Amino acid sequence: xxxxxxxTTRRLNRALLARQMLLRxxxxxxxxxxxxLVGMQAQVPLAPYVxxxxxxxxxxxxxxxxxxxxxxxVRASMMRATLHLMTTRDYLALxxxxxxxxxxxxxxxxxxxxxxxxxxxxxxxxxxxxLDEEPHTRVQLSRALRERWPDRDEASLAxxxxxxxxxxxxxxxxxxxxxxxxxxxxxxxxxGRAFGTDRSPDAMVLRYLAAFGPASVSDVQSWSGLAAMRxxxxxxxxxxxTFRDERGRELFDVPGAPLPDPSTPALVRFLPEFDNATLGHxxxxxxxxxxxxxxxxxxxxxxxxxxDGFVGASWTTKREAGRTVLEVEPFxxxxxxxxxxxxxxxxELVRFVDEDGRVVIVGVHR
Numbered sequence: 001x002x003x004x005x006x007x008t009t010r011r012l013n014r015a016l017l018a019r020q021m022l023l024r025x026x027x028x029x030x031x032x033x034x035x036x037l038v039g040m041q042a043q044v045p046l047a048p049y050v051x052x053x054x055x056x057x058x059x060x061x062x063x064x065x066x067x068x069x070x071x072x073x074v075r076a077s078m079m080r081a082t083l084h085l086m087t088t089r090d091y092l093a094l095x096x097x098x099x100x101x102x103x104x105x106x107x108x109x110x111x112x113x114x115x116x117x118x119x120x121x122x123x124x125x126x127x128x129x130x131l132d133e134e135p136h137t138r139v140q141l142s143r144a145l146r147e148r149w150p151d152r153d154e155a156s157l158a159x160x161x162x163x164x165x166x167x168x169x170x171x172x173x174x175x176x177x178x179x180x181x182x183x184x185x186x187x188x189x190x191x192g193r194a195f196g197t198d199r200s201p202d203a204m205v206l207r208y209l210a211a212f213g214p215a216s217v218s219d220v221q222s223w224s225g226l227a228a229m230r231x232x233x234x235x236x237x238x239x240x241x242t243f244r245d246e247r248g249r250e251l252f253d254v255p256g257a258p259l260p261d262p263s264t265p266a267l268v269r270f271l272p273e274f275d276n277a278t279l280g281h282x283x284x285x286x287x288x289x290x291x292x293x294x295x296x297x298x299x300x301x302x303x304x305x306x307x308d309g310f311v312g313a314s315w316t317t318k319r320e321a322g323r324t325v326l327e328v329e330p331f332x333x334x335x336x337x338x339x340x341x342x343x344x345x346x347x348e349l350v351r352f353v354d355e356d357g358r359v360v361i362v363g364v365h366r
Contacts, residue, residue, distance in 0.1 A: 007214060007243045007251065010262040012286040013309045018258035019211050020277045021055035022269045022306065028056055030063045031072060031087050038094075038207050039084040040276065042075050044301070045174040047272035048085045053352050054269050061176035061352075068175055071191055074168040080225040081105035081163065082274075085174070093196045095166045095187065097204055101225035106163035114156035118149075120164070127161035128186055135170055135183045138162065166195065205232055206254055212280045214243050214251035214259075222282035245283075266309035268341040270349050273301045278311065287311060292331045307338050315346070317353065324354035 007015075017023040021033065030052055034040055040048040052059045067073035067087070074091050078084040081102050086094070106112055115123070123145070130136060130144045138158045145157040161167070166187040172180035187195065205220055212223065220229040233240070233252050243251040271277060278287055278296075288296050288311045296304065296311060305313035305328060313330040326346050334342070 005243055007245055007259075008262060009246060009286055010309075011259065012214065012245065012251075014260040014262055014264050014266070015214065015258060016212065016277065016286055017266055017306075017309050018260050018264075019213070022277060023260065023264065023266055023309075025055060025057045030056065030059065031067055034073065034085060035087050035090055037211050037276065038204065039078055039086040039090065041082065041274045041279065042085040042174065043083045044273040045075070046176065047274065048174075049176055050270065050272035050349070050352075051275055053349070054271065065176045065178075069171050074187070074190070075174050076166070076168045076187065077102060077162065079223060083169070088191055088193075091168075091187065092191070092193060093198075094204055096195055096197065096199050097201050098225065099166075099199065100227070102163045104227075105225070106160065111153075111156040111159040111163075114153040115160060118152070120160065123149075123157065123160055124165055127158075128165060131161070131165075131167065131184060131186050132189045135185045137181050137183050141184070201226055201229075201232055202236060205229070205236065208280075209240070209252060209254045210257050212276075213257060214241075214253035215281060216245075216249050216251055216283070218282035219280070220252075223276070223280045249283075266306065268338070268345040269306040270315060270345060271302075271304045271306065273303055275302070275304070278302065278304060295331055305342065307334065307342070312338075313342070324350060326350045326353075 014023065020037070026033070028036075033052060033056055040051050042048050049061050049064055052064060064073070068075070071088060073085060073087050075083055075085050076091055076095065078086060078091075078094065078098055079101070126145060126148055127141065130141060136144065141161060142154040142158040146152070146154040149157060162184070167184045168187050168190050169182055170185055170190060172178035173182055201224070204224070208220060208223060209215060212219070217230045217233055220233065221227065236252075241253045241255055243253065245251055278284060287306070287309075292311055295314070296302065299314055303315050304311045305315055307313060312332060312334070313328050315326060315328045317324050317326050319325070326349060328342055328346055
């Protein structure tokens with residue numbers, strides 16, 4: 001395609017699916033997949049397991065659990081100041097890049113207002129000392145810091161540390177088959193390795209485009225939380241391809257990234273809570289049809305199903321008579337082929353989660 005060619009919504013959809021490994025499952029190590037995706041949303045501790053299952057050929061949860069338990073992967077606040085699963089290599093390299101995102105998120109919120117006039121360096125030094133000594137939950141950290149600053153809001157003291165210091169949540173939190181509270185330590189003490197010193201976002205932006213592009217300036221900013229992305233993309237322009245979407249907006253892309261034919265078949269895929277495939281753009285119409293957006297926005301946890309590549313249903317699980325029941329609620333009338341795909345893929349998901357589970361499609365007569 002020529003520079004500046006117009007890409008239809010369906011073409012952008014197929015490009016996103018291919019780059020997100022949702023068009024067809026890939027034979028990749030979990031660590032390689034996580035790095036290709038530039039991390040995975042992990043606000044819900046076990047969500048990345050389903051996300052990798054939907055993307056990788058014969059993925060087993062033990063593989064990711066092993067990465068977390070051996071400190072090859074961590075769960076930490078990253079892009080958009082939200083919790084992500086990252087490989088340790090990426091965490092150490094990219095956490096300094098998004099430091100400004102977490103600082104801005106903290107300073108614009110309620111907790112910063114509660115701490116006006118405080119010596120923040122002194123607060124962070126005290127928080128680091130406590131967390132380096134032993135892991136703390138946020139409540140435990142609040143109480144430890146309150147002893148030194150009894151006249152300050154204790155929750156705000158702990159949240160200042162959570163936002164402004166590079167912390168990680170440690171196992172057993174996030175490990176398949178285990179449970180544990182959200183317990184934090186400093187990244188340095190947990191990993192025993194130093195963070196990178198390069199805060200330039202250029203390399204991270206190029207990786208975003210490879211996994212989410214073609215994308216606009218607003219898309220890059222929405223995914224990362226970083227400001228001034230226009231300046232970054234202009235600096236990178238000589239090494240990028242450019243397109244337009246159907247509304248005339250300029251899209252940037254890395255050369256050689258997949259741009260499949262829009263007629264490429266896309267099978268049903270189940271996405272876990274808050275998957276970045278659905279959150280990675282300011283304009284999400286390439287994966288969430290406008291007519292379904294109100295239902296998606298009001299969905300409790302964004303567990304969504306792709307039908308022909310676009311969000312077409314939501315899903316949830318519950319325990320019933322000692323087994324897992326997967327319920328799928330379509331947003332539109334489905335063809336018989338789509339229903340059959342839903343049941344087939346849903347059955348495999350249930351087997352992944354619980355060998356004795358079953359699938360129910362709500363509101364659909366099969």
